[in-house]
Amino acid sequence: MSSSSLPEVPLSEKEATQPTTLTAADDAAPERVIIDTDPGIDDTMALFLALSNPHRLRIEGITIVFGNHSDLELLATNACRVLHMAGDVEIPIYKGCSNPVDMDYHGHSGIEVHGQDGIGHLYLPTPPNTHLIRRDKTAVDFIIETCKANPGQITLITLGPLTNVAQALIQCPELPQYVKRIVSMGGVLNLPGNKSPVAEANYHNDAKGAKLVLNAGFEFTMVPLNVTHQVHMNKEFRSALCSLGVIGDFCENALKYYVGTLSRWGNDPETIPMHDSSAVMAVVNPSVFTKAVNVYVDIESVGERTAGMCVPDWKGHFKREPQYHKKTKVVLEVDQAAFKRYYLDCLATFLPKLQHNKEEEAEEEAAPPSSA
Numbered sequence: 001m002s003s004s005s006l007p008e009v010p011l012s013e014k015e016a017t018q019p020t021t022l023t024a025a026d027d028a029a030p031e032r033v034i035i036d037t038d039p040g041i042d043d044t045m046a047l048f049l050a051l052s053n054p055h056r057l058r059i060e061g062i063t064i065v066f067g068n069h070s071d072l073e074l075l076a077t078n079a080c081r082v083l084h085m086a087g088d089v090e091i092p093i094y095k096g097c098s099n100p101v102d103m104d105y106h107g108h109s110g111i112e113v114h115g116q117d118g119i120g121h122l123y124l125p126t127p128p129n130t131h132l133i134r135r136d137k138t139a140v141d142f143i144i145e146t147c148k149a150n151p152g153q154i155t156l157i158t159l160g161p162l163t164n165v166a167q168a169l170i171q172c173p174e175l176p177q178y179v180k181r182i183v184s185m186g187g188v189l190n191l192p193g194n195k196s197p198v199a200e201a202n203y204h205n206d207a208k209g210a211k212l213v214l215n216a217g218f219e220f221t222m223v224p225l226n227v228t229h230q231v232h233m234n235k236e237f238r239s240a241l242c243s244l245g246v247i248g249d250f251c252e253n254a255l256k257y258y259v260g261t262l263s264r265w266g267n268d269p270e271t272i273p274m275h276d277s278s279a280v281m282a283v284v285n286p287s288v289f290t291k292a293v294n295v296y297v298d299i300e301s302v303g304e305r306t307a308g309m310c311v312p313d314w315k316g317h318f319k320r321e322p323q324y325h326k327k328t329k330v331v332l333e334v335d336q337a338a339f340k341r342y343y344l345d346c347l348a349t350f351l352p353k354l355q356h357n358k359e360e361e362a363e364e365e366a367a368p369p370s371s372a
């Protein structure tokens with residue numbers, strides 16, 4: 001495992017008193033999930049990982065939240081684009097919140113990182129499947145209705161601010177008893193943030209929403225910067241990605257913008273982190289993660305300088321009930337090589353099937369009508 005890019009401020013073994021493990025869900029059936037996302041370059045990469053694991057995930061819907069951009073129609077169209085590239089997969093997309101729970105949008109650095117189109121200034125044509133964007137209900141209503149109709153069955157994978165879940169919680173306070181678990185890319189514990197000196201961008205973009213969700217009693221797996229910064233999209237990885245046909249071309253082109261921007265901001269292009277895919281990986285192949293701990297984490301929501309900061313209560317100062325510590329699991333370490341190998345293998349395995357299906361469709365269209 002490599003964590004050379006992280007400052008030397010490690011969580012001590014002594015503090016991490018309750019080590020735990022990530023385990024895969026029942027092997028017999030794919031885990032039923034809703035993916036809440038703000039696509040977003042790294043979101044698109046995470047969605048490709050999710051779509052290339054149909055044996056592990058059954059995606060009930062994709063819900064869109066502000067974050068990398070405030071234009072939800074644009075973000076939803078990017079989700080359509082991913083589904084189109086993945087073989088016109090039919091998954092409904094619902095638009096949710098365009099502002100944090102109790103303030104206006106303030107995530108403008110997301111647009112700088114991901115571009116005005118959210119996918120690296122590629123300005124691709126509108127995909128042909130925008131019918132997937134459903135107008136009959138909001139993302140918040142979809143989350144509530146789906147979870148209530150399937151108690152204990154649905155996992156929420158969140159790749160953006162926790163606002164859609166927080167609003168669902170406001171409308172349906174009993175939501176935690178219906179949701180199987182939340183697996184969330186966000187937060188950072190005891191290390192510098194990427195949006196402020198102490199906060200990660202998703203939780204900073206809606207600190208109040210994150211605080212509501214973290215204190216609601218969900219089974220919650222946090223995939224923070226501590227671990228996403230251990231998975232580097234280095235040149236070797238990007239080159240391997242580029243070889244993966246149309247999806248690889250798209251990722252490579254989008255990443256050029258992403259890597260370029262982050263490099264100009266002083267980041268090493270060899271250690272660009274793989275954020276959102278890490279949360280999907282925690283569901284589809286948790287065995288690549290080598291350390292996690294159970295600890296109750298609160299979120300600072302009013303601090304003048306510290307909004308969105310994670311406050312892990314290692315020693316029980318907040319006197320929360322033991323179940324709060326048990327229910328929150330924080331992923332801390334990963335086998336980087338195993339992670340990237342699995343990611344690339346999934347896409348490489350998925351693509352020939354995709355190509356095969358498209359060729360079959362073309363043959364069917366070209367075949368003369370049967371006389372039988």
Ligand SMILES: [Ca+2]
Nearest residue numbers: 040043159160
């Ligand atoms: Ca995201």
